[in-house]
Amino acid sequence: MPEPDDHLVIEPSVLYVGTPVYLVSTMNPDGTPNLAPASSHFALGRTIVLGLETDGQSVQNLADRPELTVSFPSGALWRNVERLSTVTGRDPVPDAKADHYRFEPEKFERAGLSPVASDLVAPPRVRECPLQFEAVVQRITPGVDAGFAMVESEVVRVHAHPALVVPGTDHLDPRAWHPLIYSFRHYFDRGSELGWTRKSRTAPTPPEIARWESFGGTWEVADVGDSSATVRLCRCDGGEEVSRITSSEPDFVAWAAVMAS
Numbered sequence: 001m002p003e004p005d006d007h008l009v010i011e012p013s014v015l016y017v018g019t020p021v022y023l024v025s026t027m028n029p030d031g032t033p034n035l036a037p038a039s040s041h042f043a044l045g046r047t048i049v050l051g052l053e054t055d056g057q058s059v060q061n062l063a064d065r066p067e068l069t070v071s072f073p074s075g076a077l078w079r080n081v082e083r084l085s086t087v088t089g090r091d092p093v094p095d096a097k098a099d100h101y102r103f104e105p106e107k108f109e110r111a112g113l114s115p116v117a118s119d120l121v122a123p124p125r126v127r128e129c130p131l132q133f134e135a136v137v138q139r140i141t142p143g144v145d146a147g148f149a150m151v152e153s154e155v156v157r158v159h160a161h162p163a164l165v166v167p168g169t170d171h172l173d174p175r176a177w178h179p180l181i182y183s184f185r186h187y188f189d190r191g192s193e194l195g196w197t198r199k200s201r202t203a204p205t206p207p208e209i210a211r212w213e214s215f216g217g218t219w220e221v222a223d224v225g226d227s228s229a230t231v232r233l234c235r236c237d238g239g240e241e242v243s244r245i246t247s248s249e250p251d252f253v254a255w256a257a258v259m260a261s
């Protein structure tokens, strides 16, 4: 008999499961920059797709001047982000927003954040944000709900704080990056690392395994549990087992779990 389903059927007011916050900067008609917090987005390849409300100034700016920056704040900047949660760059404020928003032309000042010139696009980046994209709009598609649009943009330049970059590479160090997460209207830091996918270019190979491989040896994960793992070290010729390593070191256990999966 299958287990009975113990989930509740509910009607949540939003479906914001948990996405990094970004600050989108666009150019206003008068040549000043707008800055708006948002979280709806995904990225694939060099394309970033933003979900933006159609009554905001940002999407209006992008329809007329298709350049933007997308700056990702770290968790530490949540208060700066929140200072933008009740302001719009749109004047007059649209009726639907009138109860909760007021017009603010000086968004950077309001947030306590600093504009820094971009290399390839007109809108500035946010200096305090450790990760910043410059992008050019490729297409704006109306949503099935007229209240939002999908803005597909090509990322043309990426700026990263040096502390986020693996030295000597173009890889972002996931362990150094703490995006601000927006989940059901609350802000979170991203929490501790659990593991990684096999495709990761920054995952650590346990030093003892790397050493064994450098001697030409092979290995096989013998057993992996929640808090410990055992790996067989084998000869390269014929795969005969030479010894075993059992470890409860978290990186070793996570590596073994990835390799065994």
Ligand SMILES: Cc1cc2nc3c(=O)[nH]c(=O)nc-3n(C[C@H](O)[C@H](O)[C@H](O)COP(=O)(O)O)c2cc1C
Residues within 6 Å of the ligand: 021, 034, 035, 036, 037, 038, 039, 040, 041, 051, 052, 053, 054, 055, 056, 057, 058, 059, 081, 082, 084, 085, 087, 088, 089, 090, 101, 182
């Ligand atoms: C944390 C956070 C996340 C938000 N996420 C979105 C979003 O994904 N899309 C969106 O259009 N608005 C989002 N908003 C609301 C916008 O900031 C709001 O629509 C604002 O009017 C945009 O500014 P603008 O009118 O100057 O463009 C979010 C606000 C906050 C504080």
